[in-house]
Amino acid sequence: MVQGDDLARVISGCKKGDSRCFSRVVDMYGSRCYGYFHRLTGNNDTSDELLSELFVKLVEKIGSYRGGSFESWLFTIASNIFHDYLRGKQRRKKLAEVSYEELEWEIAEPKHSDGEMVDRLQSQLVKLDVETRELIMLRFYSQLSFKEIARIRSEPIGTTLAKTHRGLKKLRQLMEGS
Amino acid sequence: MNDQKRENLKELVEKFFGAGQAESCLQDFQEAERILREHPAPRPDDMLISNIKAEIAMRLPARRARIFRHRVWEAAGVAAAVAIVAFLGVRLSQQPDRQHSFHASLLPTAIWESNNIVADDVDLAVFTAEIEQIRSEVAALESGEDTADPDSAIAELEMELVELNSDFWKG
Numbered sequence: 117m118v119q120g121d122d123l124a125r126v127i128s129g130c131k132k133g134d135s136r137c138f139s140r141v142v143d144m145y146g147s148r149c150y151g152y153f154h155r156l157t158g159n160n161d162t163s164d165e166l167l168s169e170l171f172v173k174l175v176e177k178i179g180s181y182r183g184g185s186f187e188s189w190l191f192t193i194a195s196n197i198f199h200d201y202l203r204g205k206q207r208r209k210k211l212a213e214v215s216y217e218e219l220e221w222e223i224a225e226p227k228h229s230d231g232e233m234v235d236r237l238q239s240q241l242v243k244l245d246v247e248t249r250e251l252i253m254l255r256f257y258s259q260l261s262f263k264e265i266a267r268i269r270s271e272p273i274g275t276t277l278a279k280t281h282r283g284l285k286k287l288r289q290l291m292e293g294s
Numbered sequence: 295m296n297d298q299k300r301e302n303l304k305e306l307v308e309k310f311f312g313a314g315q316a317e318s319c320l321q322d323f324q325e326a327e328r329i330l331r332e333h334p335a336p337r338p339d340d341m342l343i344s345n346i347k348a349e350i351a352m353r354l355p356a357r358r359a360r361i362f363r364h365r366v367w368e369a370a371g372v373a374a375a376v377a378i379v380a381f382l383g384v385r386l387s388q389q390p391d392r393q394h395s396f397h398a399s400l401l402p403t404a405i406w407e408s409n410n411i412v413a414d415d416v417d418l419a420v421f422t423a424e425i426e427q428i429r430s431e432v433a434a435l436e437s438g439e440d441t442a443d444p445d446s447a448i449a450e451l452e453m454e455l456v457e458l459n460s461d462f463w464k465g
Contacts (some may be wrong), residue, residue, distance in 0.1 A: 120395070133354050133358050133361070135347075135350060135351045135354055138347070138350045138351075138354075139347045139350070142343060142346055142347055142350070143343075146338055146343055146346070147337050147338060150336075150337065151334070151335035151336075151337075152339040154335045154336055155335050160336070163338075163439060164338070164339075164342050165341065167338060167346065168342070168345070168346050168349065171346050171348070171349075171350060172349065172353065175350050175353050175354065175357055176353075176357070179361070197303075217414070228368060235333050236333065237333035238330065238333075252330075254461070256327065256330050260393075261301035262301065262306060263301070267339075273306075273310075274310045277310050278310070279305065280323075281311075281319055281322060281323065284322055284325075284326030284327070285322045285326070287326055287329065288322060288325050288326045288329060289330050
């Protein structure tokens with residue numbers, strides 16, 4: 117659990133360029149952010165890259181953090197990084213004339229060949245569309261309220277709530293049926 | 295992690311799904327989140343975390359240099375703005391006070407520079423009375439109350455004005 121005062125002190129240190137404070141942020145949020153990326157991409161190497169990119173961005177952008185929920189700010193960056201990654205993949209795949217559906221599958225398809233352990237949840241998550249999957253992971257790993265998530269996604273809270281509910285219900289059915 | 299806990303999910307669900315559906319909806323949320331908790335995602339390697347921390351430490355000096363450059367530019371901008379404001383202020387203060395000199399020119403120099411306040415007040419009172427008299431005569435002429443010859447009345451008024459003007463400027 118991240119205490120508010122502790123977090124405020126750490127962020128203040130980050131703004132002053134204290135490397136120990138940045139290390140503390142990595143320790144605080146590294147696992148959650150890695151989980152978010154891993155559940156979205158299903159791939160260790162990609163998750164490693166995205167997590168590194170997230171914290172590099174954090175160093176660059178910490179000056180623009182003006183208070184409010186730090187989780188919300190951090191996961192907004194994480195979400196943008198994931199969308200950039202998707203767009204990059206899409207561009208490369210378009211060049212190779214592969215459809216978006218195949219791309220989505222390929223992004224989320226767990227890699228058996230590189231010896232990664234694939235759990236049951238990951239194999240069911242790929243059956244959800246990217247948007248729903250991202251929404252569920254954002255909710256679960258960021259631990260943000262629906263109000264915050266709706267703000268990040270620039271949509272009404274009712275829409276966010278309904279989409280999450282549909283997604284979670286479907287995931288539950290998939291898990292129970294598998 | 296506090297945001298989600300501060301949220302009253304039951305209240306929110308009831309608001310958007312209605313009291314009838316709220317219970318099953320909440321159950322869907324809780325069950326699905328239980329499944330997610332029971333299947334934790336892999337954790338990042340210690341090596342990855344160490345590499346990230348090392349990369350951050352490597353990038354910090356560049357960030358500090360960028361912040362320093364940014365602050366220097368900011369300070370230069372503020373200094374330039376202050377210099378421009380100061381320059382304009384000096385230029386404006388050196389210009390003659392046109393408004394003041396305009397008002398001064400309305401009064402005859404003799405009255406303006408005179409120290410005899412009582413005599414000046416008498417003169418001003420006489421001028422004021424004469425102006426009032428002329429004003430009332432003009433009003434009478436305009437309303438047609440004055441039955442005398444209009445040409446001679448206008449000539450008389452002009453004479454009075456000329457006389458008043460010369461008296462005024464003589465002080």
